[in-house]
Amino acid sequence: MTISADHTAHREYLRHLDSYLSDSKQTLDAWDVYSDEHTDLDGWPHDDHAYGLRASQRDADTHTAFEPLRTNARLLLGTAETQLAHLPANTVQSRWVYQLGVLHAALERLEGLQEQWTTTLDTLPANARPGSPVFDNALAEHHAESWSYLDDWATHGQALREINSAALKAPSRLAPPPTTAPVTGRAAPVRK
Structure with a gap:
């Protein structure tokens, strides 16, 4: 298991997580508004093509928001698992183990899909560039396949932040617990 040993870097990875959580929430909220306005009471789109294009944009926006986090996501997970293993039992939320499993x-799946995307790029015709239908359709398909896993990160990613906060508040095993010492400088009470 790989963990982030550099505390400054770890804080930066958590900032990437925070940005992703915020951006993906905005994207999903905007999608929910669009979907509510452009579907009938049974959830069927009024215009399949326009709805599909908007869903594709949601997928692309979510993918773009995840990119700064993707590189160090494994380090965040490893660090959270290590932190969780050292937390006092009374500070652990039972859902955290499940959420870490979902994130893993x-x-x-996202790493596998990224490898598939790299292979797909190698098989596209030489003239397939961003903006060409062949490229754009393949990219839209990649984003669509990735979206549910990105949504898992948007849904459960907060657990990484929660575990980190609990670890920061937990008593250190390296430092002794605080003791109460008599306050000096005060006159002792007079006994009669």
Whole structure:
């Protein structure tokens, strides 16, 4: 298991996580508004093509928001697992183990999909560039396949922040617990 040993870098990775959580929430909120306004009461789109284009934009925006986090997501997970293992039992939320499992599984799938995307790029015709239908359709498909795993990160990623906060508040095993010492400088009470 790889963990982030550099505290400054770890704080930066957590900032990337915070940005992703915020950006993905905005994207999903905007999607929910669009979907509510452009579907009938049964959830069927009024215009399939326009709805599909908007869903594709949601997928692309979510993917773009995740990119700064993707590189160090495994380090964040490893650090959270290590922190969780050292937390006092009374400070641990039972859902955290489940959420870390979901995040691990989603990251595995995202890494696999990224490898597939690299292979797909190698198989595209030489003239397939961004803006060409062949490239754009392949990219839209990649984003669509990735979206549910990115949504898992948006849904459960807060657990990484929560575990880190709990670890920062937990008593250190390296420092002794605080003791109460008599306050000096005050006159002792007079006994009669």
